[in-house]
Amino acid sequence: MTCRIYAVAGDYYHRADWSEQALRAAIAVLQERRVLAEGGLDEAYELAMVPAERLREAIKERPDVLVITKEERLFPESPEPGRWMDEELQLAIERYVSSGGALLALHSGLAYQSDGIYRRMLRGWFLHHPEQKTVRYSHVPAPHPVRLSSASDFAFKDEHYFVHCEEDKTNVFLRSESEDGESIAGWTHDYGAGRILCLTPAHTLEGLTDRTFIQLLADCLQTLSS
Numbered sequence: 001m002t003c004r005i006y007a008v009a010g011d012y013y014h015r016a017d018w019s020e021q022a023l024r025a026a027i028a029v030l031q032e033r034r035v036l037a038e039g040g041l042d043e044a045y046e047l048a049m050v051p052a053e054r055l056r057e058a059i060k061e062r063p064d065v066l067v068i069t070k071e072e073r074l075f076p077e078s079p080e081p082g083r084w085m086d087e088e089l090q091l092a093i094e095r096y097v098s099s100g101g102a103l104l105a106l107h108s109g110l111a112y113q114s115d116g117i118y119r120r121m122l123r124g125w126f127l128h129h130p131e132q133k134t135v136r137y138s139h140v141p142a143p144h145p146v147r148l149s150s151a152s153d154f155a156f157k158d159e160h161y162f163v164h165c166e167e168d169k170t171n172v173f174l175r176s177e178s179e180d181g182e183s184i185a186g187w188t189h190d191y192g193a194g195r196i197l198c199l200t201p202a203h204t205l206e207g208l209t210d211r212t213f214i215q216l217l218a219d220c221l222q223t224l225s226s
Contacts, residue, residue: 003045003225007067008052012076014108014203016049019069022208022217023047029218045225052084059096065224066096067104071111083114090118097121098192102224105198106217110163121191122198124165130180135160137176137185137201137213144171145188146197146223154212161185161200174216176200186216188223197224 007023010016027045034044050058052070059066073081085093094117097103103121111126112119119125136155139148160176165184174186188197197220202208 001044003065004061004063005045005047005065005067005221005225006050006058006061006063007047007069008050008055009067009069011071011108012073014069014071018205018208019106020047020049022202022214023067025209025214026217026221029214030222033218033222045221056089056092059092059101062096062101065102065104065221066093067106068093068109069106071108072114073111085112085116085118087116090116093118094121097194097196100193102194103191103196104220104224105196107161107200107203110161110198110200121196123170123189123196124163124184124187124198126200127162127164129159129161130178132157132159132204133178133180134158135176135178135201137174137216140173140175142172144173145195146171146173146186146219148173149215149219150212152212154210154216156202156207156210156213157204158201158207159203163200174199186220188220195224 009019027047030045072083074084075081105122134155135158138153160178162183170187170189172184172187176183176185185200
């Protein structure tokens with residue numbers, strides 16, 4: 001059976017094509033794993049990039065995994081930035097997850113300052129980031145649902161996302177560190193009958209194409225689609 005992954009990507013500061021490139025690379029890793037485990041198969045994963053304005057209807061198609069890597073504001077440098085995810089859409093996403101869907105909030109998908117149901121579902125959100133510099137990401141050895149294919153730490157030039165995370169209400173599996181300090185970089189939890197996973201890297205093309213990051217992204221998608 002094909003696993004359908006729908007993704008909403010791209011905003012003022014983040015290129016949709018870079019996010020798509022990373023997601024397709026991760027899906028290629030998943031496909032290779034499936035072939036190695038089960039032999040020759042047809043395409044087991046498919047990715048559809050969904051325009052933000054079509055997400056409400058797309059959710060009704062019940063994708064296996066929904067990826068949001070798009071920040072809240074439409075025009076962040078304007079006095080009136082506007083927001084693309086209204087309350088009705090947030091409720092539609094909440095119903096999708098609570099009834100058994102899977103949501104990956106990736107990088108700018110965590111940049112939501114409004115206290116709506118979407119942000120409360122995530123149990124964590126972006127606070128700020130300093131200038132780009134080398135960020136080291138390290139796996140948390142404690143038990144958690146993410147099946148990591150590699151225990152290796154990794155590092156690249158990135159936006160070091162500092163986040164608020166309700167650590168006592170989720171499972172942290174990744175932390176970040178730079179000369180500016182430390183933060184949480186990956187967490188996951190059940191939500192109703194579904195699952196939510198949050199991941200802070202990556203912003204740069206260097207990071208989005210990093211081999212270890214792609215393996216980690218594949219691990220996260222596999223956890224959500226299992």
